[in-house]
Amino acid sequence: MVLNDYCVHSCSNTNEEESTSAVSELLEANNLVLRGRIVTLRDNGLSVRAIAREVGVSPTTVAKWIKRWEESGNLADMARPGxxxxxxxxxxxxxxxxxxxxxxxxxxxxxxxxxxxxxxxxxxxxxxxxxxxxRTPAKKEPLTEQHKAGRLAFAQRHAEKGMEYGPRNIVEVARSGHVTCNVWGWVSLHGMGDVFRIEGRFTAAKNVRDMSFRSELVPEPL
The missing domain is CATH 1.10.10 (Arc Repressor Mutant, subunit A)
Incomplete structure (x- = not known):
């Protein structure tokens, strides 16, 4: 079993952060354009309600940015205290x-x-x-020699791409050692009857075709 709860961000994470930053900058620019349009329409003599209808925002928002412009001459977002x-x-x-x-x-x-x-x-x-x-832990089955050879070849080709499968990130989990066995049997008021072992998986086809001992399980009249 391979577990990797925390790992350093990859290039994909970096690209995602850059994309998010670009979207934020675009939204901020669009907001500044909208606010500038509000101020321009106000300078042209339009009322607050007329401006709100023109740009598609509420009169409260229009009044807020007109007041901000008149008081500070600034249409950018102010720093939010935390x-x-x-x-x-x-x-x-x-x-x-x-x-x-x-x-x-x-x-x-x-x-x-x-x-x-x-x-x-x-x-x-x-x-x-x-x-x-x-990261959600990755669960892997024990490897065969063929698997190990393939993994080793893959690792050698990607030796410079991180330590996700490094020794300190791997925990081996032993199997329980329990073995299952399919059986067919019967039980009655008088106790338990014979039990027959079923080789391999118990499927519908095997139930119909291969159960040669079914006659032994059919109850006979007393």
């Missing part, structure tokens, strides 16, 4: 170091190990901020 940061830079560094040292850990374990007075969600945000994201 709550105080719950972790220090030193604690952030410890969170990241813990995740990198133990790839099989999780946000709750990191918080408890470091004795942080924050939520697991805060720990996850700190990890996401540096590109470390949760």
């Amino acid at each position: 709550g105080p940061r719950k972790t220090t830079q030193a604690e952030d560094d410890l969170i990241v170091a813990e995740a990198e040292a133990q790839p099989l850990t999780n946000a709750v374990a990191i918080r408890d190990d470091l004795r942080l007075e924050v939520s697991a969600r805060t720990v996850r945000r700190r990890l996401h901020g540096v590109g470390i994201h949760h």
